[in-house]
């Protein structure tokens with residue numbers, strides 16, 4: 001696309017770098033901003049800069065936080081001995097949305113994947129072990145993606161726990177048939193896994 | 203299954219094509235380069251979402267265009283009037299992701315489509331399966347297994363993914379001069395679980411295939427010579443766990459996973475010797491055709507539907523007796539829809555007329571139906 005203004009084309013360029021935004025959508029957004037009062041646009045830009053500059057990561061769980069320690073870790077009514085290990089902030093949000101989890105978190109920042117250059121040292125794994133060594137954790141809930149990479153990461157953490165003889169219970173999220181789903185629509189792998197890990201009838 | 207209609211746009215040498223196929227035998231004739239093989243490849247695309255010949259999708263676009271589309275209407279064998287069609291479409295545009303859809307619903311994962319319509323292709327370059335490396339033979343059998351068993355396909359994809367991760371890890375260990383056993387073990391146990399499943403399923407297909415194969419070989423060769431078909435796996439002698447442990451040092455030095463079911467081979471033997479060394483050309487051809495026909499019958503039994511059978515340009519290299527025998531087989535009741543290409547239509551037609559078989563003849567010239 002050719003634009004009569006370099007200012008416009010630069011802005012379109014910047015917007016189209018965002019995930020899920022093509023050139024056409026970028027142009028629509030830029031033209032929209034162009035029609036807004038200058039104060040609103042200034043506010044828009046500054047909000048984003050402030051977000052990027054002042055965001056912190058909780059020094060305990062590595063979740064995104066406004067202060068040194070996040071609101072979940074500093075919440076007195078949360079059970080501090082129960083830690084749910086997740087990949088990213090998005091997983092924290094998903095579990096928080098259930099409003100049913102009373103423990104705290106540990107955000108790894110991803111899963112082990114040598115192909116993408118991600119080894120254990122690039123993840124928050126040693127900080128997890130420091131937390132465990134301090135002795136206040138009794139259970140780790142592994143809530144990583146059910147992929148080969150997720151499974152390998154769980155295996156690795158578990159192996160290291162055994163090696164260092166750390167006494168902590170490790171549990172996994174149950175994997176199986178989704179709630180309210182009809183059996184005929186469940187894929188074979190999920191179904192065979194659900195059969196293998198079947199539960200006693202309550 | 204059978205394919206009722208095929209529509210092409212900018213696919214290989216076809217600017218556009220609309221064709222209705224016969225339920226049984228379809229003969230496609232034309233000069234070399236007319237597009238006979240391309241037509242078969244289009245059918246292959248609809249079953250496997252990729253070309254048999256070309257790894258890159260963009261290479262299948264007609265010159266000076268930026269997309270191609272292949273569409274087909276499929277129906278069950280048990281549906282003689284094609285009352286219920288399933289529309290499959292594969293479309294690719296340069297710079298975009300390939301899109302495969304079934305009755306206008308786009309697949310999230312393209313691999314979910316594999317196995318929708320089983321297919322067996324026999325073509326002149328098949329001798330590579332005998333003469334070439336083990337990779338060709340594994341591809342043949344893995345393709346067959348993936349068409350009947352989703353669990354196999356998923357285990358296979360997981361195995362390959364794990365192997366690339368493990369290889370990348372071994373490379374990093376070598377570069378950084380470190381080693382972390384816990385990390386390697388993480389990949390090992392994933393290789394073991396998916397690898398054992400692959401191993402067991404390969405043994406199962408061998409057992410199911412062997413008797414059918416031997417029957418077909420006897421019919422095709424009229425032969426008395428002893429032929430055999432084996433599965434040689436590293437796991438025949440030791441467990442996968444032992445295998446990985448035994449090769450750990452070697453893997454570290456070579457910076458890749460040296461041993462595993464990814465190196466397994468299928469051995470073809472005649473009179474207790476490798477077919478590639480001792481078999482005559484005729485014996486090698488009979489062996490391969492018998493094996494592929496056996497795969498057809500195996501797929502048919504497992505999937506409870508007739509696979510499509512594509513015979514690409516194979517009559518040129520076969521003697522008349524074998525051609526007649528093969529036509530007798532594939533026009534019989536054990537086979538469903540068949541596509542046969544040849545440069546010489548008359549030879550093929552005279553053979554089919556003798557057999558009183560219902561067939562349809564499509565003549566092709568430079569990407570057009572005559």
Ligand SMILES: [Zn+2]
Nearest residue numbers: 058061070073
């Ligand atoms: Zn926190």
